[in-house]
Amino acid sequence: MPASAPEPETVGPDPTPGGPVPLIAPREGTPAPLETPAELADAVARFAAGTGPVALDAERASGYRYSQRAYLVQLRRAGAGTVLIDPLPLADLRSLDEAIAEAEWVLHAASQDLPCLAELGLRPRRLFDTELAARLAGFERVGLAALTEQLLGFTLEKHHSAADWSSRPLPESWLTYAALDVELLVELRDALAAELERQGKHEWAAEEFAALVRWGAQPPRQRADPWRRTSGIHRVRGARAQARVRSMWYARDAIAARRDSAPGRVLPDAAIIAAAELDPKDERTLLTLPGFGGRSVRRLARTWLEALNEARQLPDTALPVSPPVEGPPPPHRWAERDPVAAARLARCREVVTGIAAAHTLPPENLIAPDSVRRLAWTPPEEISIATVAEVLRGYGAREWQLALLVADLTAALAEPA
Incomplete structure (x- = not known):
């Protein structure tokens, strides 16, 4: 625990002399x-x-x-x-x-x-x-x-x-x-x-x-383009190659749902990425790729080749496009895109870290990191305790969080660049 934190008391039966x-x-x-x-x-x-x-x-x-x-x-x-x-x-x-x-x-x-x-x-x-x-x-x-x-x-x-x-x-x-x-x-x-x-x-x-x-x-939210969460997809370059990931992901998902089996047990993510990068045209080449060596995977070779061929035949207009960006860009790009916003974010993060430490809380439990990023990237036009509280409340912040944070975050946002 942080050095400044009060040590939680042991409540309940005391451990025996020999330990728990x-x-x-x-x-x-x-x-x-x-x-x-x-x-x-x-x-x-x-x-x-x-x-x-x-x-x-x-x-x-x-x-x-x-x-x-x-x-x-x-x-x-x-x-x-x-x-x-x-x-x-x-x-x-x-x-x-x-x-x-x-x-x-x-x-x-x-x-x-x-x-x-x-x-x-x-x-x-x-x-x-x-x-x-x-x-x-x-x-x-x-x-x-x-x-x-x-x-x-x-x-x-x-x-x-x-x-x-x-x-x-x-x-x-x-x-x-x-x-x-x-x-x-x-x-x-x-x-x-x-x-x-x-x-x-x-x-x-x-x-x-x-x-x-x-x-x-609340009913569970359906994630848009779930195939984009394939592990290793950051290595796949180009819309056509991404279409291969998408086609194989949905082919695997259909099999996994029919079998009631975890998708990774049907075909590992690494195999999808390898096939998307190489785009094999025949079974012999496909089965040399990492992740395609298992007997159950080999039995489905035709399915995987058909998925790759489906992506190969798509017109350019049907290829994946980058999804619209919701919210601010990744923080590591802020300094280049908007140095003033980057400075605001640094000040806001310092506020959150300091208050979290003072109250012995993980910063992410004090306030959702995404809420801080959104606030720093697009602060209210008129910066005041009321407007900052309204913005954070709209992001789902609870009242106890607002009581701890709003005054100091408002000061951090209002600080001259």
Whole structure:
């Protein structure tokens, strides 16, 4: 933590003289996943009768499956215990959502799980994000295992975090791991809430959590031209070569969606880039390129060649064009394009860095870096505390952030060049 930061207090059980205690099994044992409507109805009744916050987590199969759906949902509540739910055989979990609608939901890194929970009909009205709370409180290590060890004196194993949770049946050790992710989540929430209260940041956290709830309630945004995110595309020069990337990306995506497989398991990004650069015309040449050596990839050689040929046949008018630039240019170009704006950005960044350090916050949690760039590139015509606040509020800044920043940012913007 920064030298000037107040050291977070350890709340909860003190670690034993021999060090933190390994947490190896849930206190009521590892439950079997619920799979039937009757089992779900019983869990709904238990959680409706429970008290206090509800701890939630979800396991996906990132890197294995095409979708980001949840393949296991874990919940725990006082008076209800822990349940594991297999959502695959169940239509949705809206009945559970209704049962816990009025409770505060406790998640760790909520932005990762809210979309897949929403697919199942689970949408929080109030939440507490333990990772975000730890960031606001100034902790350097904000992973669930690190926080549980530091604040509660227990260690968690995280060796199944990258497992293929879509596989069935799930091994007993995986189920234990999943249950332990919610075992102490409410206790961790209480420890972090006490720390935020001690530092005078509890209202800041409340605003951040409310913003997360609003974000989670919105439908996911579809990214324009997703093929442009192919790793290594910066090496591909020319519109025709970019058309080859686009054509192969969509061919791969269609196969991945049909198989419900992660696109990178169908064909690595590096293979798409290599083919786009060389533009092979025959199978023999294609299969000599990096990434095309696997048996499943070779079986699809005709598909890849057809995609390349499709790009080859496109008229010039159908080739990719650079997307319109939204917002300011990359900061490294500012000094050349607009030295005055570059100086404004430097002053604004200095303000953010200084205030973040004074309050033991990561600068990116004090204000989104993109908001600072946009403000510095295009400040309001009349620079005042009111106009700067209005601009930042339009970018999504919360009131606690404005209270800390606006006066100093206004002064930085108004400073003569």
